[in-house]
Amino acid sequence: MDIRPFWLAGRPATGGAEQIIRNSHDGRVVGVHAVPTPEQVEEAVAAAHAVRREAAALPIHVRAEALALVSRRIAERADELAQLISGENGKPIFWARGEVTRAVATFRFAAEETRRFSGEVQRLDTEPAAQGRLAYLTRVPHGPVLGISPFNFPLNLVAHKVAPAIAVGAPIIVKPAPATPLSALALGEILAETGLPEGMFSVLPVPNDQAGALVEDPRLPVVSFTGSGPVGYSIMDRVPRKHVTLELGGNAAAVVLDDADLDWAASRTALFANYQAGQSCIAVQRVIVTEPVAEEFTEKLLKAVAGLVIGDPADEKTQVGPLVSEQAAERVADWVAEAVAAGGRLLAGGTREGATIAPTVLADVPADTKVVCEEVFGPVLVVQRVPDADAAFAAVNDSKYGLQAGVFTRNLDLAFRANRELEVGGVIIGDVPSYRADQMPYGGVKESGTGREGLRSAMADFTYEKVMVLTGLAL
Known part of the structure; x- marks a missing residue:
């Protein structure tokens, strides 16, 4: 069986170890993937940090077209991806096909929101002291995003990290769940077709006990985590100065x-x-x-x-x-x-x-x-x-x-x-x-987390508002 590479700064790579993924229903081997070394993880983070300004400056049409390409390619590979989800997760193929359909829509919605997520203007001459002044409001990425995804939706919940990051021009490093990394690695293959700048994305299937270094790295100012409450809150406690979004559990x-x-x-x-x-x-x-x-x-x-x-x-x-x-x-x-x-x-x-x-x-x-x-x-x-x-x-x-x-x-x-x-x-x-x-705001209160997914909501979470004031204008 071929060994799936991981994705390091947009390029396929092999590491110092391999991991076997088995189907929980019958124990069959679904795939084998390479595991990054600590040195390769460092290389991925350094690349994301280095490309952050170029990524933020990408024209809107470049980001939108890349996201639309990903949506189309997922649709073209739908059966293959559904089989992969079902194999590594144990999810019935009926539900796996639905997840692929949702991932197609998630990237399509992101492409659409990218074209709408532009600046706005605000006249300030509502008061005499601000006559001739105009505010130009934009949203700017905090910086590279660390996306940590769970096993239960191994493609679409990765999409909900990757798509809004690309949409706002933020590099992203994905750490998929160790039980189900193959779908994320397949998504890496598709992302590599977009021509996005080197360093814009990495998919690093590292064990959970090695994730702490990624969480704490100051070059990754945003952590987007979906998973269990104890793990999520431990991340928030560990990096209180970072922008952390948590999509946690419930008992619906x-x-x-x-x-x-x-x-x-x-x-x-x-x-x-x-x-x-x-x-x-x-x-x-x-x-x-x-x-x-x-x-x-x-x-x-x-x-x-x-x-x-x-x-x-x-x-x-x-x-x-x-x-x-x-x-x-x-x-x-x-x-x-x-x-x-x-x-x-x-x-x-x-x-x-x-x-x-x-x-x-x-x-x-x-x-x-x-x-x-x-x-x-x-x-x-x-x-x-x-x-x-x-x-x-x-x-x-x-x-x-x-x-x-x-x-x-x-x-x-x-x-x-x-x-x-x-x-x-x-x-x-x-x-x-x-x-x-997938386009609606999604998230909870109390111990169900903080922040929101849904494309536009996540794009807002990954950015901050910036104001430029123009002076001396005849309005």
Whole structure:
């Protein structure tokens, strides 16, 4: 099997070691990649630092056209990339194809936003003392970006680091998750076709225990991290003077109110509690349903869960595949066992076979158990019954997390009330919290992070506002 190179300052490179990537479903070897040496990591950082001014000065059309080329090339290689995602992640090919489609859109949106992300002017002669003065406002990159991406969306979450960086003219170094680096390395191949300046991008699949030097390097003033809360906050504590954006975890809730379409709510909740094997920070972990419809909804939910297709991620019909590793599945199974031991009722699933957890539904689970108050990151759903909308919204907010929430209602007043009261970064009315459009602002509050993704939002995060005042003008 060929050894995939990593990308050092826009060029393919091999290092002093190799790493084998295996499929979590059957253990087969998916790929082998080269691992950078510390000296090569230093070379990549030095190149990003050296090119930072040239990158910031790139004409808008150059950046936009490079991003549009990446979008087109991902689309042209869609099947290959989907197979790669499914192989290294264990994600069913159905969901992997969807991730590739989203990555195509992410780079396309970035190309479009690049052309709109230009300066604006502001007349200052609103006061006599500023007569003849005009302000020209622009946004300038902080400098090179360190993008640290997780395993669960190994292509599209890398895209959400790379695309906005290129859009604003910031060099970027990507550190992909050690479990799933192959998709990021394939993206490096496509980025190399753009003709962007040498040093504009590097993809460095280094082990996590070697990431500290990258995080602390003063030549990388921006750190964009997506992953677990403890790791994210340790980064923020480690480099308090850097500009750090964190997209962290959640325990997303879907609220089902009295007037909801129960068939729709049950089918969507069942599917999106288990898509990506629950390995999404906005997968439905809690479904909070009001008493008048609780029995009927739960019956429909269990029927929908029973209808999900579990199996080989390479099978086009599979909806629920394995977790990223057997170790991850063992942890989820332990959390389910803990919930049952604490008095929770197991309504469905609860079994493990290798890295695969059967879609699991629990009820009557104490509020202090991990499956309620932490992020499961597995195919586990907790049903919580409450008397009314007041109690439902309070239950959503009774969490240290605040990423997104879904509210199934057809009542416009309740929809706007949910938006006012729920302590989350996004409220999805009429659907699950798992909905995300890649161009919209995306991020959370409380322990779900700081900053926002979504192309324009991330572009703002990677830049600062600069003002030039022109004097003596006849306006």
